[in-house]
Amino acid sequence: MIAGVIGAAGYAGAEIVRILSRHPKIDALAASSTSYEGKKISDIYPNFTNLVDITLENPEAVIARSGVVFAALPHGVGETFAAKCFERGIPYIDMSADFRFDDDEEIYAAWYGKTYMYPELHKISIYGLPELNRGKLQKLAKSGGVIVGNPGCYPTAASLAAFPALARGLYGGGTIIIDAASGITGGGREPGRAYHFPECSDSMTPYKVCSHRHTPEISRNFSFMENMEKINSGARPLIFTPRLAPMNRGILSTLYIPLSDEWKCKPAPSAKPRPPSSAIQEKTERVRQLYAEFYQHEKFIRVLPKDVLPATGRVRLSNFCDIAVQIDQNGANLVVISAIDNMVKGAAGQAVQNMNIIFGFDEGCGLDTIPSLF
Numbered sequence: 001m002i003a004g005v006i007g008a009a010g011y012a013g014a015e016i017v018r019i020l021s022r023h024p025k026i027d028a029l030a031a032s033s034t035s036y037e038g039k040k041i042s043d044i045y046p047n048f049t050n051l052v053d054i055t056l057e058n059p060e061a062v063i064a065r066s067g068v069v070f071a072a073l074p075h076g077v078g079e080t081f082a083a084k085c086f087e088r089g090i091p092y093i094d095m096s097a098d099f100r101f102d103d104d105e106e107i108y109a110a111w112y113g114k115t116y117m118y119p120e121l122h123k124i125s126i127y128g129l130p131e132l133n134r135g136k137l138q139k140l141a142k143s144g145g146v147i148v149g150n151p152g153c154y155p156t157a158a159s160l161a162a163f164p165a166l167a168r169g170l171y172g173g174g175t176i177i178i179d180a181a182s183g184i185t186g187g188g189r190e191p192g193r194a195y196h197f198p199e200c201s202d203s204m205t206p207y208k209v210c211s212h213r214h215t216p217e218i219s220r221n222f223s224f225m226e227n228m229e230k231i232n233s234g235a236r237p238l239i240f241t242p243r244l245a246p247m248n249r250g251i252l253s254t255l256y257i258p259l260s261d262e263w264k265c266k267p268a269p270s271a272k273p274r275p276p277s278s279a280i281q282e283k284t285e286r287v288r289q290l291y292a293e294f295y296q297h298e299k300f301i302r303v304l305p306k307d308v309l310p311a312t313g314r315v316r317l318s319n320f321c322d323i324a325v326q327i328d329q330n331g332a333n334l335v336v337i338s339a340i341d342n343m344v345k346g347a348a349g350q351a352v353q354n355m356n357i358i359f360g361f362d363e364g365c366g367l368d369t370i371p372s373l374f
Contacts, residue, residue, distance in 0.1 A: 002028045003355075004066030006059045006073060006081055009033035011189045012095050013072035014045050015348035021052045023352065023366030025359070029054050030062040063088065068358070070351055071095060076114040082125075083118050086145040091358050093351045099125040099149030100217055107220075111213045125149055128354045129159060130363070131298055132225065141358040148354050153346030154180055154214040154242060157253040159221040160301060160321045161338035164294040165257050166226040170287065170334060172260035175237045176222065180253040181245040183312070186342050205244045215240045250312025251342045257334040263287070265331035276329045284327045287334060291325055299364050300345065300353070310339035317341060318371040319349035319364075341371075 003020050007013045008031035020026050031041060033056045040055050042048040063069055063084050068091045071078045075096045082099070085092035101108045103122040109115050116122055125147040126140055127133055140146050151159070158178050165171050181204065187195050215238070222236035245252075265283045267274060276284070288306065295301040302322045304310065310322040322339045340346050349367055356363050 001026060001067040001359075002030055002065055004062040004069040005029065005031040006062055006069060006071045006078070007033065008041060008056060008072065009036050009044055009189070010072050011185050011343060012347045013070075014041070015343045016070050016072060016351060017041060017048070017052060017054075019344075019348055019352050019366055021048075025361050025365055030057065030066050032057050032059045032062045060084070063090075066090065068093070068355055070348075070355075072348075075112050079117040079121065082121055082147050086121065086147060089145040091141070091146045091148065091355065093128065093148045093150055093354055095150045095347055095351055097149075097152065097213065097217070099147055100127055100151065101149075101220070102127065107216050111216055121147055127151065128350070129156065129221070130350070130353050130357060131160060131163065131295075131301065132221070134357060137354065137357050146358060148351075148358075150347070150351045150354065152214045152217055153182065153186055153251055153340070153342040154178075154212070154240070154253070155217040155221060156346050156350065157251045157321065157338045157340045157342075158218050158240075158255060159225065160340075161253055161255050161323055161336040162222060162257060163225050164291045165287075165334055165336065166222060168290055168294065169260055170257065170263050170290075171226060172258045172264070174258040175239060176258070177256040178218065178238060178240045178253060179243070180241070180251055181243040182251045182342055183245060183247045183249045185248055186251075186346075187244075200244060201246050203246060206241055207244055209241055210239070212240055212242050214242075247312065249316055249341050249343055251338075251340050251346060252310065252312050253338045255334075255336040255338075256328075257336065259327070259332060259334055263327075263334070265327060267329060267331050274329060276327065277331075280327050280329065280331050283331075284325060287325045287327065291323060295323075300367075310337050312339050312341070313373050314371050315339050315341050315345070316372050317344060318369050319345045319353060319367040320371065321345055 003026045071094045082092045105116050128148040128150045265280045292303040300319045304324045309324050324337045326335045
């Protein structure tokens with residue numbers, strides 16, 4: 001099968017090319033770039049020299065000869081290509097926000113300033129977080145052409161961290177707080193002052209505080225994960241603070257989730273702050289076991305052992321999401337920490353995972369890279 005990549009010159013597109021070039025079920029690649037049409041991808045990314053020397057074409061040529069198409073394009077420009085792929089009956093996996101909100105054009109327009117060109121396509125598309133929508137994706141794939149809205153990187157890390165707590169009744173209501181730090185590749189390949197080496201090296205900076213576009217996506221996921229019946233059951237209140245970290249890859253997210261009465265653990269009375277009591281530590285272990293059981297069949301979710309905390313370096317270049325849990329010293333909030341590679345599980349790797357599900361391949365096919373610690 002030939003796999004097509006539209007927008008292959010950007011970081012996410014190039015990462016898809018890197019992964020697919022070693023995918024055992026992919027026979028050949030076709031790729032496009034408006035800015036670099038006619039050039040070899042190895043001219044743009046020399047790491048591909050003598051390994052992936054495909055010439056970049058126009059998108060229509062890529063679609064015409066591909067059995068699956070990945071789009072790594074800016075928001076608001078990919079719907080035309082999605083329509084063409086759907087007409088041909090081939091899967092279209094989109095890594096922009098265009099298909100992340102189903103047919104909720106209002107929320108998409110509010111946060112991205114655009115409207116849908118093909119509203120009918122959004123009625124049949126699916127949000128591509130495999131751990132949440134695997135069954136729906138498999139069912140939809142059997143019907144022919146399928147359009148997948150690949151999740152954002154921050155929503156992937158936050159949603160996987162919160163999923164068991166929301167689905168198993170640990171969440172007691174109220175505001176969930178998310179602090180997350182991302183590598184600089186999350187800003188894309190185009191240069192900008194914020195990503196200039198003197199600006200971001202040896203420094204950590206918050207940005208788009210209370211206004212990041214991934215906020216509504218996370219909120220929708222939380223709502224669906226808690227109710228598991230209908231996605232429009234009401235947004236979950238959250239505070240999301242993203243930060244730019246001085247590293248190339250990775251997202252480290254810390255979530256603070258108010259616990260339900262059943263899961264709260266009152267600490268011993270004290271006029272001064274104390275470390276978590278033995279009762280809190282015991283309940284924390286119960287939560288860890290719940291998380292481990294919830295994700296026991298998920299190939300790419302690793303619930304870490306007691307006293308082991310996630311680190312972005314331990315998931316680098318991989319499709320893993322590492323998770324650790326702890327109840328705070330007051331026994332009232334669950335602290336969940338997750339780590340992913342923003343370019344793999346947060347983008348290209350998850351897109352390939354979705355392709356594997358669509359075609360009935362082993363879900364880990366082409367994604368068996370062992371994380372590189374250094």
